[in-house]
Amino acid sequence: MHDLRELADATSSSGLQSAFRSWSALLERLPIGVYVCDRQGLLINHNRRAGELWGRGIVSADGLTRYCGALRAFDAKGEPLRLEDSPIARVLRTGEPVRDCEIIIEQPDGARLTLLSNAEPLFDETGDLVGAVNCVQNITELRMARDQLRERAGWGRRIVEHSPIAIYTTDGDGRLMSFNSAAAELWGREPVIGEDRWCGSHALYHPDGSPMPLGECPMAQAIRSGQPVEGAEAIFERPDGSRGAFLAYPTPLVGSDGKVAGAMNMLVDISGRKAAEDLQKSLLDELNHRVKNTLATVQSLAAHSFREDRDADEMRRSFEARLMALSHAHNQLAARNWEAADLAQIAEAVLAPYHDADGRLDPQGPSTHLSAPAAVTLAMVLHELATNAVKYGALSQPDGRLSVRWEAGPEGAVKLVWRESGGPAVNSPSRRGFGVRFIEGALTREMGGEARFEFAPDGLCCTISFRRAVSD
Known part of the structure; x- marks a missing residue:
């Protein structure tokens, strides 16, 4: 094993010999690793801290170790690093310093450290490149902290983006x-x-x-x-x-x-919330309007049902029957979220109490959706017609028959024909009773329609026309 003096004489590096004689004690006390390679890259000197970083003892000037004393080296990305591409090898190849270069080294036990390398060329008195010195500092914890910060910053960016x-x-x-x-x-x-x-x-x-x-x-x-x-x-x-x-x-x-x-x-x-608030307001306004209309209808029914010239029980039954007709319409509307009701279902519900095994009632027509006001009004109209038929018309006789036909025309037009037959002889009344007045008024006021009454000898015929149907 050659000592430092013999190696320096052998390589004719008198400048290096002089430098090591004056700085060796200081190098041993530095908290960073320092090592020196000659012009061929052979490791000729290192301090104690460099050996600790490498994790193994290296005999300086062993003539075998080149560029670095680590067992293995990797670049900053973790890819294997050839010794010929290490910082100190680059300095010896170019004569230019390499500063703040991160490398990763592996110790014999498999532990890896991240080192910050700063390599400088060494020249003799004539300016010839005679070697290089490398200062390496352990920045493993610093890199870990930096990577954590980058990862957390990445999390933050991903959280914001998604x-x-x-x-x-x-x-x-x-x-x-x-x-x-x-x-x-x-x-x-x-x-x-x-x-x-x-x-x-x-x-x-x-x-x-x-x-x-x-x-x-x-x-x-x-x-x-x-x-x-x-x-x-x-x-x-x-x-x-x-x-x-x-x-x-x-x-x-x-x-x-x-x-x-x-x-x-x-x-x-908050577009959804605002839309819900607007819808809620519209629904409350619509509910308020419908409640007022319903109360007005009930008030009108009560005014015409309770009259002093009629029996109290008869007035009560008449009022309750009209309320039930109103309820049938409301039930149909409630089943469709108050958006529409089917004319066939309304007719069936209103006329259900008058059906018998002989099939004297015959309601027929296509499925026709009515708006809420039209459905309520039509239910009341059909009830008034049915009540009159039971008391005075075709349904008051065993052989009487009732035909209800309707059809839907363009632009929401609806035509319904109520025709009675087989009942008592019909004469044109001298005055218009409550039923006729209610039907005509309701159709005109609530539905913008009309009702035509034909008091034929063989039975009443009422033709109802309006334009308050909802498109199917």
């Missing part, structure tokens, strides 16, 4: 710097980074529907005031004309100089 809430950022002048896919979907467009300002919406409006300039939007207010804005409501419009509503939560971002450097905004889409 968030169902629209998120975007701007600089201090309001120019958009970033946005996630939820924001682009909400806006219905992808704004131009660095050009669009304040918000990516095509247009904005105040909750009352008046235009909101983009320069007055919540994001602009937050940047100009330096204060966050919480839950500011606005209506947005997409390029295709569709609209929605959001709650904005812009928060200013302050730089190291204490000035607002930008802002981040979260837009919570």
Whole structure:
């Protein structure tokens, strides 16, 4: 085993010999690893800390170890690193320093360390390259912390990108710097980074529907005031004309100089909630309207059912029967969420009490959907006609027959023919009773239709026409 002096004489490196004689004690006390290679890359000296990093003892100037004392080396990505590509080998090849190069080394027990390498060339007094020195520092914990920070930052970016809430950022002048896919979907467009300002919406409006300039939007207010804005409501419009509503939560971002450097905004889409609120209001308004109409109808029925010239029990039965007819219509409407009712089902329900085994009732017609007001009115009209038929018309006789036919025409037109036969002889009345007046008034007032009565000798015929059908 050659000592350092003999190796220095053999390689004619008097400059190296002189340097090691004066600095060897200092090198041993450095907290970083330091080692030196000659012009051919042979390891000729290293301090204690370098051996600790390598995890094994290396006899300096053994004539075998080149470029590095580690068992194995890898680049910063973890790929195997050839010794000829190590930092100190590059210095010996080019004569130029290699600074802040990260490499990974593997110790004999399999443990891996990340080292920060700074290699410098060594020249003799004549300027010839005689070797290189490498300073290596263990930055394993630093790299782990840095990787964790990068991973967490990546998580943050992925969370923002995949968030169902629209998120975007701007600089201090309001120019958009970033946005996630939820924001682009909400806006219905992808704004131009660095050009669009304040918000990516095509247009904005105040909750009352008046235009909101983009320069007055919540994001602009937050940047100009330096204060966050919480839950500011606005209506947005997409390029295709569709609209929605959001709650904005812009928060200013302050730089190291204490000035607002930008802002981040979260837009919570409340379009569904606003639509539900509008629907609820419409339903309440509609319910209020229907309740008023129903009460008015009940009041009218009571006024005409309870008269002083009639028996009390008869008045009560008449009133209850009319309420049941009204109830039948309501049941049909409730089954269809008060959107429509089928004429056939209404006719069947109203006339059900008068059916018998002889089949004297014959209601026929196509499935025809009626609006809510039309369904209620028609149920009351059919009830009045049936009541009259039972008392005075065809259904008052065993051989009497009742035919009810209807057909649906264009533009929501409906025609229904009520025809009685086989009953008592019919004479044209000298005055118009409650039933006739109610039918004519209800059809005209509630349905915009009309009723024509024909008092033929063989039975009453009533033709009803109106245009309050709902399209099937």
